Amino acid sequence: MQEGKNQKKFFGKDIMNLLKLMVPEKRYCILGMTVVGLNSALLLYLPQVTTDIAKLQELKYDQENKEKSQKTNMYYHLKWGGVCLLGMFLGGARRFLNTQISNRVGMRMRYAMFQKLMSTRDNQSLHSQQLVHKLSNDVSLVSTGLSQDIFIMIRGFITTIGGAAYLSYYAFPLLASASAAAAVMGGSAILLGKYMSQFKVKETQELGSLSEVSQEMLQAHRLIKLSDMEQKENQRYSAQLFRWYEQATQFSKMQALNMGLMEGGGLYALILILFQGCYLVATGHLDPELAKYFIQAVYMASGTRVMIAIYNELVKTAAIYNTILDIHPNLHESELYNQPDLTKNYREYISQDDILKAQLLNPPQNAEHTKGWQELYEHSTIPPPSISFKNVQYSYPNHENSTLTFNLQINSGEIVLLQGPSGSGKTTALNLLTKLLTPSSGEIVIDGEPLSKKDFKWIQQHVSYVQQDGIIFNATVYENIIYGNHGYDQSMERVIWAAKMSSAHDFIENMQNKYQTKLKSDGTTSLSGGQKQRIVLARAILKNPRILILDEATSNIDSQSETDIIQALTQICKEKTVIIVSHKIENYKPLLTRVINLDQ
Ligand SMILES: Nc1ncnc2c1ncn2[C@@H]1O[C@H](COP(=O)(O)OP(=O)(O)OP(=O)(O)O)[C@@H](O)[C@H]1O
Secondary structure (H helix, E strand, O other), X not given: OOOOOOOOOOHHHHHHHHHHHHHHHHHHHHHHHHHHHHHHHHHHHHHHHHHHHHHHHHHHOOOXXXXXXXXXXXXXXXXXXXXXXXXXXXXXXXXXXHHHHHHHHHHHHHHHHHHHHHHOOOHHHOOHHHHHHHHHHHHHHHHHHHHHHHHHHHHHHHHHHHHHXXXXXXXXXXXXXXXXXXXXXXXXXXXXXXXXXXXXXXXXXXXXXHHHHHHHHHHOHHHHHHOOOHHHHHHHHHHHHHHHHHHHHHHHHHHHHHHHHHHHHHHHHHHHHHHHHHHHHHOOOOOOOHHHHHHHHHHHHHHHHHHHHHHHHHHHHHHHHHHHHOXXXXXXXXXXXXXXXOOOOHHHHHHHHHHHHHHHHOOOOOHHHOOOHHHHHHHHOOOOOOEEEEEEEEOOHHHOOOOEEEEEEEOOOOEEEEEOOOOOOHHHHHHHHOOOOOOOEEEEEEOOEEHHHOOHHHHHHHEEEEOOOXXXXXXXXXXXXXXXXXOOOOOHHHHHHHHHXXXXXXXXXXXXXXXXXXXXXXXXXXXXXXXXXXXXXXXXXXXXXXXXXXXXXXXXXXXXXXXXXXXXXXXXXXXXXXXXXXXXXXXXXXXXXXXXXXXX
């Protein structure tokens, strides 16, 4: 089991930390507690019905005063009808507040976690499938568990205290029996709670790994089929499934033991209370309205039982919460609840998104309507930048004893190909240039100015990076091309220009809805590898970047598409500093000014 940064706290503190998630929902919580308080008071009042029934029975035989008897009858019916209606309202309100707190806590957690993950520049250390599982499944477990458990616990507390107070006043001997039963249940639950939470953490981790394995396999579905790995992968999935099952079974056993002790304790309490109650009635110490006291004693014992059961649930939930905090080394728990009210402007978010979507379906036809048009051409008049790596060193955190060193000079407007054996550091150099990684020492200089002095915005504005597996989003062709090009000309005129430059226009025109055709990100899109890569290239050149990086950009496509793209690049690469990484040096030769060897 992975030892997370948050797993060493003692359980009481864990629960306190968990409860902090409720802090921003103060208003809902106070309202919820009031409702739960009233609901519990109603429950405690309920045994009073026995007294009223006894009175009604008396009146039934009072033939002399028929009118009074009818009135009283009516009064009691109205009273208990009202109690039922109130109970109905309070029950509904409690459920609504429960769910709403859970929704809001979950929303805050997801919002903070997502922001944190997106803020990471070097995402290589993040396990995306595990994270998706945490964002959906584990957050739901924590938020629903927390809000529901707390209210049930409060109700348990009120009925325990109320029942105990009633018994201590009206039937003190029964209090002793109920307390003894509560003590037995409490002891076992606290003892087993610790083990239960440990098993729950393991089970949650195995379930996360199961999601990871399944997503990985579904993504690599084609490769698995073609490599005759189906049986092996089925076996791997099954093995992980059984690993989860093993932990889930351990947890179930522990839970069953706990539940058994609870049930046993409950039965013991019931028998003890009944036995004692009957004895007290028989000896004339208690009046025949035994049911009233009996119910109060049961309230007290079951309230205690509920509190203990919920304590166990909270320990489990806190354990899952700790695994969520481990998703990111810099995620502090306070970030999950110390945020402004997210829901304040949520309708605005949705309506802005709707407006944007509508605009994207009707993009401006020409550049006059688009912001940033001038900016686009302003920087295209400046000569493309020169780049030098001066004794730049980098070591990956998990490989600190192997340091990569770079000394490179790329002149303004050059089209260079970075060459070197696998592992020589080509991708690392590009990540350093795009500030996704920061050098351990040395300096990268762009046009005479250190890159460290330029902010990330500069990179976003002046660099386009095309990777081997071009990313296509669940959106139209038009949206895919303008992606990441805000502030630049996004008119149809300009998008068509970019598509023509990357030899994409013709096949887009042949699609059913042309530039408004919907594409899919999961690979089920009707695009070929070459078509996908041409759309990605159109996206990269729309903003007319000063530095263009092509990292194995044509590796996955057929040779005819590659020839077309390289031909298009002759035009595209003008007035830019271009860095190409490709193993197919021969194909790029006509385009290049130089080849730089990284292993020298
Ligand atoms: N996220 C990482 N964590 C640890 N080490 C890494 C990481 N990424 C790369 N490395 C190591 O850094 C070295 C350079 O890797 P890099 O990917 O930059 O090489 P490359 O020349 O691009 O290789 P290829 O041609 O195979 O893509 C390799 O030894 C690799 O093992």
